[in-house]
Amino acid sequence: MSLMGTVLKRSFSSSAGRAAIKHVTVIGGGLMGSGIAQVAAQTGHDVTMVDMSEDILSKSTKYIEKNLTRVVKKKFKDDAEGGEKFLRETMARLSTNTDANNAAQKTDLVIEAIVENLDVKQKLFSGLDKAAPQHTIFASNTSSLPIKDISVSTSRADRFGGLHFFNPVPIMKLLEVIRLPETSDATFQSLMDFGQAVGKTTVEAKDTPGFIVNRLLVPYIMEAVRLLERGDASARDIDVAMKLGAGYPMGPIELADYVGLDTCKFIIDGWNKSMPDNPLFNPSPMLNKLVSEEKLGVKTGEGFYKYGKK
Numbered sequence: 001m002s003l004m005g006t007v008l009k010r011s012f013s014s015s016a017g018r019a020a021i022k023h024v025t026v027i028g029g030g031l032m033g034s035g036i037a038q039v040a041a042q043t044g045h046d047v048t049m050v051d052m053s054e055d056i057l058s059k060s061t062k063y064i065e066k067n068l069t070r071v072v073k074k075k076f077k078d079d080a081e082g083g084e085k086f087l088r089e090t091m092a093r094l095s096t097n098t099d100a101n102n103a104a105q106k107t108d109l110v111i112e113a114i115v116e117n118l119d120v121k122q123k124l125f126s127g128l129d130k131a132a133p134q135h136t137i138f139a140s141n142t143s144s145l146p147i148k149d150i151s152v153s154t155s156r157a158d159r160f161g162g163l164h165f166f167n168p169v170p171i172m173k174l175l176e177v178i179r180l181p182e183t184s185d186a187t188f189q190s191l192m193d194f195g196q197a198v199g200k201t202t203v204e205a206k207d208t209p210g211f212i213v214n215r216l217l218v219p220y221i222m223e224a225v226r227l228l229e230r231g232d233a234s235a236r237d238i239d240v241a242m243k244l245g246a247g248y249p250m251g252p253i254e255l256a257d258y259v260g261l262d263t264c265k266f267i268i269d270g271w272n273k274s275m276p277d278n279p280l281f282n283p284s285p286m287l288n289k290l291v292s293e294e295k296l297g298v299k300t301g302e303g304f305y306k307y308g309k310k
Ligand SMILES: CCCCCCCC(=O)CC(=O)SCCNC(=O)CCNC(=O)[C@H](O)C(C)(C)COP(=O)(O)OP(=O)(O)OC[C@H]1O[C@@H](n2cnc3c(N)ncnc32)[C@H](O)[C@@H]1OP(=O)(O)O
Pocket: 067, 068, 070, 071, 074, 142, 143, 165, 166, 167, 168, 169, 170, 171, 172, 214, 217, 218, 221, 222, 249, 250, 255, 256, 259, 263, 264, 265, 267, 268
């Protein structure tokens, strides 16, 4: 059986007690949400992607189609007809909606991937809690906020967890599954099963700041930015050094641009507030200046580096 076939089969073979996830609502159609919607649709799930406007959703849908074309080129190298069918069927499983509460009315799993702001996430989930069916599981893709703080806006702590994907979602193989003390065994297993069904290797993490990866990655990126701020090395040299000297696929400065400098700032400001005594999480004047100039990295065409027009 092909890899895709194995993945498809796994997604519908969850055992009793765990809810089989058939329909997924992804809220936020940005960098992460579009990737999550893509991998869910391409592994046989029906997906509704939600964002604030039709215009954003139309751009996200085009972006997904472009990325799927890359997948098709690779997976169906010698089978043009099969590739076309895969693309058509995947896109047919994807719908869009600008009303999150409406989209959540018939769904098994909601994955939230909106802006990294606690108030905004709480407001969203509080509405969803009233709109979604009882059985629906809620998950946040937050990079840095406590899942617990988001879940308190709902009455379903037992059906709440974290699904932390990595950017670019279609390529990065890891999924951190975050469990609260209140998360039920059935919910946790459904989240793990879903992660495997979308082709990811899952790791379990507690609801501690940054889970596993970001607790290590955020200080690393911020130390690189401070190296640059002090004038100890150029951005290019920091990146080349870490790529060739430590074997990373991207250097820390280009990775910050890739993640989005607004997201980096949200994370660091939040952790500076919650852990003011830890100098690793001090804000960076250089990062703040770029964000205030709306130079948010790859997504706006300029951050620490300049990119082609977006
Ligand atoms: C201060 C606070 C900061 C906190 C940050 C927190 C953020 C989080 O919460 C967690 C995160 O996600 S952190 C980011 C994690 N991601 C990384 O570290 C990515 C590192 N970069 C890479 O792996 C490669 O450069 C990468 C894979 C991106 C690109 O690879 P290459 O440089 O080799 O470039 P390509 O040749 O273009 O791509 C390689 C293959 O991948 C395919 N591809 C790339 N992007 C894709 C996409 N979006 N969708 C589908 N396919 C994609 C590309 O087609 C190519 O495939 P092949 O041609 O078959 O090799």
